[in-house]
Amino acid sequence: MLNPISVAFKKAKHENRPALLTYTVAGDSSKKQSLNILKSISKNADILEVGVPHNTPVADGSQIQTSAYRAIKKGIKINDIFKIVRDFKRTNKLKPIILMGYYNMIFQYGENNFLKKCKISGVNGLIVVDLPWPENKKFAKKCKNKSIYFIQLLSPTTTNERLRKIIKDSHPMNYFISMLSTTGGKLKVSSKKILSNYNKIKRISPKKNIVIGFGITEKTIKSLRKADGLVVGSAICKEITKSIKKRQNPVINVDKVVRRLKNKII
Amino acid sequence: MKLKKGIAVIDQGNKLGFWGGKFGGNFVPETLKRPIEDLEILFNKLKKDKRFINERDKYFKNWVGAPTRFIKLENLTKHVGGAQIWSKVVSDANGGAHKIYNATVHCLLAKRSGKKIICGDTGAGYAGKMLSMAAKKFGLKCKIFMGAKDIKRQQPNVKAIKKNGAEVIPVYSGSQTLVDAVSECMRFWVANCDTTAMCVGSTVGPAVFVRICGWSTSQISRELKFQLINEFGSIPKKLKLYNCVGGGSSSFGFWNEFMDYDKKQCEFIGIEAGGPNKSKKHAAPLTYGSKIGILHGAAQYVNQNKDGQIEETESISAGLDYPGVSPLHCFLKDTKRARYTAASDEEALEAYKLVTRLEKLRPSLEPSHAFSVAIAESKKLSKDTIVVVNSCGDAYKDRGILKKRLRK
Numbered sequence: 001m002l003n004p005i006s007v008a009f010k011k012a013k014h015e016n017r018p019a020l021l022t023y024t025v026a027g028d029s030s031k032k033q034s035l036n037i038l039k040s041i042s043k044n045a046d047i048l049e050v051g052v053p054h055n056t057p058v059a060d061g062s063q064i065q066t067s068a069y070r071a072i073k074k075g076i077k078i079n080d081i082f083k084i085v086r087d088f089k090r091t092n093k094l095k096p097i098i099l100m101g102y103y104n105m106i107f108q109y110g111e112n113n114f115l116k117k118c119k120i121s122g123v124n125g126l127i128v129v130d131l132p133w134p135e136n137k138k139f140a141k142k143c144k145n146k147s148i149y150f151i152q153l154l155s156p157t158t159t160n161e162r163l164r165k166i167i168k169d170s171h172p173m174n175y176f177i178s179m180l181s182t183t184g185g186k187l188k189v190s191s192k193k194i195l196s197n198y199n200k201i202k203r204i205s206p207k208k209n210i211v212i213g214f215g216i217t218e219k220t221i222k223s224l225r226k227a228d229g230l231v232v233g234s235a236i237c238k239e240i241t242k243s244i245k246k247r248q249n250p251v252i253n254v255d256k257v258v259r260r261l262k263n264k265i266i
Numbered sequence: 267m268k269l270k271k272g273i274a275v276i277d278q279g280n281k282l283g284f285w286g287g288k289f290g291g292n293f294v295p296e297t298l299k300r301p302i303e304d305l306e307i308l309f310n311k312l313k314k315d316k317r318f319i320n321e322r323d324k325y326f327k328n329w330v331g332a333p334t335r336f337i338k339l340e341n342l343t344k345h346v347g348g349a350q351i352w353s354k355v356v357s358d359a360n361g362g363a364h365k366i367y368n369a370t371v372h373c374l375l376a377k378r379s380g381k382k383i384i385c386g387d388t389g390a391g392y393a394g395k396m397l398s399m400a401a402k403k404f405g406l407k408c409k410i411f412m413g414a415k416d417i418k419r420q421q422p423n424v425k426a427i428k429k430n431g432a433e434v435i436p437v438y439s440g441s442q443t444l445v446d447a448v449s450e451c452m453r454f455w456v457a458n459c460d461t462t463a464m465c466v467g468s469t470v471g472p473a474v475f476v477r478i479c480g481w482s483t484s485q486i487s488r489e490l491k492f493q494l495i496n497e498f499g500s501i502p503k504k505l506k507l508y509n510c511v512g513g514g515s516s517s518f519g520f521w522n523e524f525m526d527y528d529k530k531q532c533e534f535i536g537i538e539a540g541g542p543n544k545s546k547k548h549a550a551p552l553t554y555g556s557k558i559g560i561l562h563g564a565a566q567y568v569n570q571n572k573d574g575q576i577e578e579t580e581s582i583s584a585g586l587d588y589p590g591v592s593p594l595h596c597f598l599k600d601t602k603r604a605r606y607t608a609a610s611d612e613e614a615l616e617a618y619k620l621v622t623r624l625e626k627l628r629p630s631l632e633p634s635h636a637f638s639v640a641i642a643e644s645k646k647l648s649k650d651t652i653v654v655v656n657s658c659g660d661a662y663k664d665r666g667i668l669k670k671r672l673r674k
Contacts, residue, residue: 055440055575056561058452059295065439078573103293104560108574130293130560135282157300157459180297181457 391423468513483519
C-alpha cells in the first residue's frame with residue numbers, strides 16, 4: 001500500500017495545487033482539544049504534522065515554544081501523543097500524520113519501541129529536527145522498514161554536494177527550510193529566492209515531494225504555491241494562544257485559519 | 267571505553283564527534299551543519315598553525331595575564347592538618363575567571379572567518395563578561411543571552427557586560443537560567459549564522475564547541491605543570507586536582523595536561539553542585555547517575571524525566587546550575603580517569619567562609635564547592651600529598667547572594 005503521505009501529494013497535484021500541511025503541538029492546550037483541532041482541520045489540511053513538545057527546543061521560535069510549554073505544563077506524555085494519533089486515525093484512517101520533534105524523546109523511548117508505537121498508532125512520517133544526515137542514516141533505515149517516511153530537512157545553508165547525498169538517501173518526501181530562521185520567523189527573503197532554491201532541489205530529484213516550511217502565513221502562502229507542499233505551523237500555534245487570551249474556542253478559530261489558508265492556494 | 271595516551275582528549279572523538287562512541291556528537295538542526303563544519307575546518311587548521319598559536323599565546327600572556335598564580339594556602343593547610351593545600355588562582359586572569367580563555371579564542375576564530383558579530387550564552391555572567399571584553403578588544407559586535415533569573419542574581423557581571431558595549435538579551439523561557447540561555451543563543455545562531463559567530467560558554471554544545479573550549483582552557487594546566495615542576499622539581503608523587511564542574515570548562519582545562527599520568531599519582535576530582543540540602547533538585551548529573559540524553563546538540567549525562575524532558579536544576583551557584591555536563595567529563599567518568607562528587611549549597615558557603623577567613627583568597631561560589639570537598643578530604647590525607655584547588659572565579663559577582671546568606 002502506498003504511504004498516505006504520497007497519496008495526499010498525488011491528490012493535490014491532481015487538483016493542481018500544493019498540499020497544505022499544518023503543524024500543531026500535541027496536547028495544546030489540552031489532549032482533548034488538540035485532538036479536536038486535528039479532527040476539524042483535517043477537512044482542509046492534506047497532511048497533519050503533530051508536534052511532540054520538548055522543553056529545550058533549539059530550532060523553535062516563540063510561538064511554537066509557547067504551545068509546547070503549555071502542553072507540557074498540562075502534563076502531556078509521549079504515550080498520550082500516540083493515543084491522540086490513534087484516536088484520530090479511528091475516524092480518519094487515510095489522513096496522513098507526521099510526528100515532528102526532537103531526538104531525545106525518541107532516544108529515551110528507545111528507537112525500536114518508538115517506531116513500534118508509531119506503527120500501531122498510525123503515524124506515517126517522522127521529522128526529527130536535531131537528527132541531521134548522516135547521523136540519521138540508521139534510524140531512517142529503521143523507519144523505512146516500518147514503511148514510515150523519515151523526512152529529511154534541507155536548508156539554504158546545505159551545500160550542493162550535501163544536498164545530493166541527503167536526497168540520495170531520502171524517502172519520497174523532504175522538507176525545505178525557507179530561510180535562516182527558527183520556526184515562526186518573519187519571511188526575510190523573497191518568495192522568488194525561496195523558489196529558486198526550491199527548484200535547485202527539485203532538479204536533483206524531480207520525483208520526490210518537497211515541501212517548504214518556516215515563515216509561511218496567510219500573507220505569504222500564495223506566493224509559494226508552486227511548491228509540492230507548504231507547511232504552516234507558528235501561525236496556527238499563535239491562533240491558539242490568541243484564542244485562549246480572548247477566551248474563545250481555539251478549535252473553531254484554528255479551523256477558520258486553515259480554511260483561509262486552503263482558499264489561498266486552490 | 268578507553269582513554270588513549272598521547273592523543274589530546276579533545277581529539278579522541280570519532281568521525282561523528284562522539285567520545286567513547288556515545289558522548290557528544292552533533293544533534294543540530296540542518297541549518298547549523300554548514301557553519302559547524304566551516305568552524306571545524308578552520309579550527310582544525312589553526313590549532314596546528316604555529317602563527318595562530320603564537321598569536322593566542324601573545325594575547326594570553328599580555329592581555330589575559332599568564333601565568334595566573336600558584337600559591338600555597340598555609341593557614342588553611344595548618345587548620346585542616348592533613349595534605350598540603352594549594353590553589354591555582356585562575357581568578358587572577360583578566361576579568362576574574364577562566365572564561366576569558368575560551369572567549370579570546372572564539373573571537374580570534376571569528377576574526378579569521380570574517381564574522382563581524384559574536385553571540386554567546388552565560389549563566390554566572392562570567393562567560394558573557396569575558397566574551398564582551400574580548401569582542402570589544404577585537405572589534406566585534408557582541409550579543410549575550412542570559413536567563414532572567416541569572417540577570418537578577420549576578421548583577422555585577424551584567425553591568426560589566428553592558429559597560430563593554432555588548433547587548434544583554436534576557437531569556438524568559440523555561441527556568442530562566444543557563445540552560446535556556448544556551449537554547450536561545452543557539453536559536454539566534456540558527457537564524458543568523460551567515461553573519462554571526464557563536465561562542466558556547468563551556469565545554470558543551472556540538473562537538474566542535476566542546477573541543478574549542480577544552481583547547482582554550484587547557485592553558486590552565488599548561489601553566490600549572492610548569493609551576494609544579496618549578497616548585498617541587500618534578501610532578502609530585504601524590505597530586506590531587508580538585509575543580510568544580512558545571513559545564514566543565516575550567517576542570518577540563520585544569521586537568522588536560524595531566525591526563526596521561528597514572529591516576530594513582532595524579533587524581534582528578536570533579537565537584538558538582540548538589541543544590542540546597544533540603545531540595546531534591548541538583549545540578550550533579552554525574553554524581554547522581556543521570557541517564558544519557560541529548561541536550562544542546564550533544565549526548566551527555568543529563569537531568570531529565572522518563573519522557574526525555576530536561577529537568578530544572580537548583581544551585582546557589584549560577585555557573586554550575588546546568589542540567590547536563592560536558593561530553594568530555596562523561597567520557598572521563600566512564601573511563602574512570604576522573605572521580606565526581608557533589609557539594610551542597612550550604613557546604614559551599616561554609617567553605618567560602620573558612621577560606622576567606624584564613625586566606626587572602628576570595629573564591630566565588632563555584633570553586634567554593636570544590637574547596638568544600640578538598641578540605642574535607644585533605645584531613646585524611648598524608649602531609650606529602652599535594653592538593654590543588656582551582657579557584658576559577660572571583661566572588662565579587664556573588665556579593666549580593668553572600669550578603670544575604672551570611673548576614674546572621
